[in-house]
Amino acid sequence: MRSLIAAVALLASTSLPALAATTSGIDLGGQGGDAESYSFDTGFGPKVTIRALGWWTEVSQNAAGLGVDSWYDLGNDQINALEGLSFSFSEKVRLNSVTFSGFDRWDTYGIYVSVGDGRLSDDIITLGSDNPFSFGGVVSDYFKVAALGPLDSFRVASLEVAPVPLPGAGLLLLGGLGGFAVLRRRKRSA
Numbered sequence: 001m002r003s004l005i006a007a008v009a010l011l012a013s014t015s016l017p018a019l020a021a022t023t024s025g026i027d028l029g030g031q032g033g034d035a036e037s038y039s040f041d042t043g044f045g046p047k048v049t050i051r052a053l054g055w056w057t058e059v060s061q062n063a064a065g066l067g068v069d070s071w072y073d074l075g076n077d078q079i080n081a082l083e084g085l086s087f088s089f090s091e092k093v094r095l096n097s098v099t100f101s102g103f104d105r106w107d108t109y110g111i112y113v114s115v116g117d118g119r120l121s122d123d124i125i126t127l128g129s130d131n132p133f134s135f136g137g138v139v140s141d142y143f144k145v146a147a148l149g150p151l152d153s154f155r156v157a158s159l160e161v162a163p164v165p166l167p168g169a170g171l172l173l174l175g176g177l178g179g180f181a182v183l184r185r186r187k188r189s190a
C-alpha cells in the first residue's frame with residue numbers, strides 16, 4: 001500500500017506541470033523565405049503546421065511573419081486575394097488570438113475554424129481594426145485565414161494558444177489506481 005501511495009504521489013506531481021501549463025505565444029517571424037510549410041512548437045506538447053492555400057502557392061516567412069507567395073501576384077509575398085494560410089495542430093488546443101502585421105483599415109480577412117467532422121465554422125469576416133483577432137478560447141485543431149478582397153495585403157505575425165483544460169483528469173487517474181488496488185485486494189483474499 002505504501003508503494004501505491006508513493007506511485008500516486010509521483011504521478012500526481014509529474015502530471016501537475018502539464019495541467020498548469022500556461023498560454024503560449026508563438027512568434028511566426030524569421031528569415032526562412034519560401035517553403036512548402038512551417039512548423040512551430042506550442043511549448044506544451046502539440047505542434048502547429050502552417051501551409052499556403054490557393055493555386056501554386058508557398059508560405060513565405062520574413063521578420064514580419066508569414067505570408068503567401070504565388071506565381072500570379074507578382075512577387076507580393078504578403079497574403080493577397082485568392083490566398084490564405086491553414087493552421088493544423090497535432091492535438092486540439094484552445095485558440096486565443098492571432099495577430100496580423102501590415103494590417104490596416106482597408107484590409108479584410110476571413111477566418112474559418114474547424115468545428116469537428118471536417119466541418120468549418122461560418123466565416124468570420126472583419127474589416128479594419130480587429131487586430132489582434134480574438135477566438136475567445138474556442139477548442140479546435142484547425143483554422144484558416146484568407147484574404148477576401150483585391151486590395152488585401154497582410155501577414156500573420158503571431159499566434160496565442162493554450163492547452164485544453166482537463167477538469168478532473170487527476171481525479172480520474174486516482175480513481176483508476178484506487179480501482180486497481182481494490183482488484184488486487186480481492187484477488188489476494190480469494
Ligand SMILES: [Ca+2]
Nearest residue numbers: 068076078080
Ligand atoms: Ca501574395
Ligand SMILES: [Ca+2]
Nearest residue numbers: 102103104153
Ligand atoms: Ca495591408
